[in-house]
Amino acid sequence: MFSWLGKQGGGRERGGGSDVVQTVTGGLRDLYLRKLLPLEEHYRFHDFHSPALEEADFENKPMVLLVGQYSTGKTTFIRYLLEQDFPGMRIGPEPTTDSFIAVMYGDSEGNIPGNALVVDPKKPFRKLSRFGNAFLNRFMCSQLPNQVLKSISIIDSPGILSGEKQRISRGYDFCQVLQWFAERVDRIILLFDAHKLDISDEFSEAIKSFRGQDDKIRVVLNKADQVDTQQLMRVYGALMWSLGKVINTPEVLRVYIGSFWAHPLRNTENRRLFEAEAQDLFKDIQNLPQKAAVRKLNDLIKRARLAKVHAYIISYLKKEMPSVFGKENKKKELISRLPEIYIQLQREYHISAGDFPEVKKMQELLETCDFTKFHSLKPKLIEAVDNMLANKIASLMSLIRQEESNMPTEIVHGGAFDGTMAGPFGHGYGEGAKEGADEDEWVVAKDKPAYDEIFYTLSPINGKISGISAKKEMVTSKLPNSVLGKIWKLADCDGDGMLDDEEFALAKHLIKIKLDGYELPGTLPSHLVPPSHRKPFQTVE
Numbered sequence: 258m259f260s261w262l263g264k265q266g267g268g269r270e271r272g273g274g275s276d277v278v279q280t281v282t283g284g285l286r287d288l289y290l291r292k293l294l295p296l297e298e299h300y301r302f303h304d305f306h307s308p309a310l311e312e313a314d315f316e317n318k319p320m321v322l323l324v325g326q327y328s329t330g331k332t333t334f335i336r337y338l339l340e341q342d343f344p345g346m347r348i349g350p351e352p353t354t355d356s357f358i359a360v361m362y363g364d365s366e367g368n369i370p371g372n373a374l375v376v377d378p379k380k381p382f383r384k385l386s387r388f389g390n391a392f393l394n395r396f397m398c399s400q401l402p403n404q405v406l407k408s409i410s411i412i413d414s415p416g417i418l419s420g421e422k423q424r425i426s427r428g429y430d431f432c433q434v435l436q437w438f439a440e441r442v443d444r445i446i447l448l449f450d451a452h453k454l455d456i457s458d459e460f461s462e463a464i465k466s467f468r469g470q471d472d473k474i475r476v477v478l479n480k481a482d483q484v485d486t487q488q489l490m491r492v493y494g495a496l497m498w499s500l501g502k503v504i505n506t507p508e509v510l511r512v513y514i515g516s517f518w519a520h521p522l523r524n525t526e527n528r529r530l531f532e533a534e535a536q537d538l539f540k541d542i543q544n545l546p547q548k549a550a551v552r553k554l555n556d557l558i559k560r561a562r563l564a565k566v567h568a569y570i571i572s573y574l575k576k577e578m579p580s581v582f583g584k585e586n587k588k589k590e591l592i593s594r595l596p597e598i599y600i601q602l603q604r605e606y607h608i609s610a611g612d613f614p615e616v617k618k619m620q621e622l623l624e625t626c627d628f629t630k631f632h633s634l635k636p637k638l639i640e641a642v643d644n645m646l647a648n649k650i651a652s653l654m655s656l657i658r659q660e661e662s663n664m665p666t667e668i669v670h671g672g673a674f675d676g677t678m679a680g681p682f683g684h685g686y687g688e689g690a691k692e693g694a695d696e697d698e699w700v701v702a703k704d705k706p707a708y709d710e711i712f713y714t715l716s717p718i719n720g721k722i723s724g725i726s727a728k729k730e731m732v733t734s735k736l737p738n739s740v741l742g743k744i745w746k747l748a749d750c751d752g753d754g755m756l757d758d759e760e761f762a763l764a765k766h767l768i769k770i771k772l773d774g775y776e777l778p779g780t781l782p783s784h785l786v787p788p789s790h791r792k793p794f795q796t797v798e
Contacts (some may be wrong), residue, residue: 285653288650289315292645293560296641299638307560311381313380316381318546320411320443321411321412321445321446323335324464325448328453334446337673343399343403357397357413358397359374360399363401369398371392371393382396385437388433392428395415403672405674407670407671431463440556445473445475449478451483477517479516481514481527485526489527493514497509497512513535513537547667561646565608567614569602569608570613571631575631690782696784700766711765712758727761727764747781
């Protein structure tokens with residue numbers, strides 16, 4: 258099994274019942290080196306799209322990229338997650354972060370400047386050297402011993418301002434740098450301020466540079482506690498409208514609403530909403546280590562599809578070039594006809610239009626190329642990649658599932674993540690079906706007198722009411738029959754098809770839980786079991 262992985266991937270064999278030949282990382286690296294890299298090099302893929310992948314690209318921890326306009330709370334968001342300052346951190350209402358900062362784990366606190374960072378083979382940033390000193394002087398790694406950073410790394414980006422001057426004066430291609438990171442990170446978080454929803458030209462271009470990485474993008478509407486509920490509805494609508502003009506996808510982006518800093522909420526009427534949204538965002542980030550292997554596999558597949566398309570484009574241009582005269586004129590004609598060439602290749606090779614690179618960008622890159630130095634189509638290279646996509650990837654996916662089943666679930670711990678996991682301040686603690694879990698008295702007892710009045714109007718016989726009588730009262734809640742049926746099963750503790758006064762009170766309590774917007778439990782928690790139905794010596798957990 259998995260003998261195709263070969264020996265150059267750095268795998269390890271195990272004896273006994275486990276026949277895992279190689280780690281997922283080794284398998285991915287081996288596939289890339291043996292199957293995909295030869296195709297990329299033959300057709301100069303790295304000059305047009307993305308640099309070659311290195312060892313660190315396969316070995317690195319999951320990364321989260323933060324992008325947003327100035328003063329939207331990007332650096333504060335990192336501080337909130339880590340619950341400690343990091344070297345190089347600057348926070349203020351004015352544009353403060355003027356550099357890309359990779360916040361990573363280290364045994365001691367310190368900074369590594371960009372020029373030193375891109376020569377470190379253990380860091381996944383070596384290929385950033387192509388952006389030159391103007392960028393490297395604005396790039397650094399901030400290392401510190403923090404529990405969160407043992408599982409993930411976080412990339413803080415410069416705040417984006419509006420205006421042409423900033424775009425020109427950077428000295429490097431900001432959007433190209435973002436695109437480089439987007440291809441390698443596991444999650445892209447776009448931060449917006451509830452008071453600054455306008456998307457500047459540079460921010461718009463930055464978002465467009467994430468084309469093809471839509472599945473990684475999440476949106477955070479920060480500082481939402483500074484507006485009331487009515488204003489928040491309008492702000493949310495305006496944000497979705499603005500994003501719809503920039504991100505051309507039919508799916509709606511997931512937007513998390515909240516106030517991500519360790520300060521009191523200015524407006525508490527949406528506290529429950531903010532807590533639920535923060536919990537959802539934390540779960541999304543916490544699961545990144547568990548999904549890292551699948552993400553790398555997915556990115557390799559996307560890269561392989563693009564490399565194949567690129568090979569078809571380059572080989573077609575080579576085929577159309579004259580052998581002696583009129584080369585320059587033919588080159589200009591082919592570049593201008595590139596949209597038509599795309600359509601022709603789509604039909605000839607049955608390729609989706611979404612797999613092709615952007616026409617305008619490709620035309621600009623082709624302007625400086627000598628088409629006569631391009632290579633003709635080499636079917637063996639294409640077949641190797643097709644075989645990888647059709648067979649090897651499926652085998653590697655099964656290996657990923659095998660490793661996931663054998664290894665404990667890995668999630669992000671530490672910092673703000675631990676504050677929401679357990680204890681009275683954990684999300685949902687003491688709410689809904691969990692209410693009264695740590696109390697000695699039955700939580701339903703406080704409302705039982707009111708429920709008893711209703712119970713005795715239903716003409717109980719021998720202290721119990723029939724299912725028909727109970728149904729007449731329960732349907733007044735207007736809940737669907739499927740929900741009421743589940744409530745009935747939970748409330749009928751002895752399963753006799755009738756309800757006594759305590760069981761009826763429990764049913765009314767469960768209806769109230771559902772009407773308040775909480776989920777019903779799958780099984781009845783011990784603290785909700787009516788006192789007369791508890792087994793001897795049973796205690797409330």
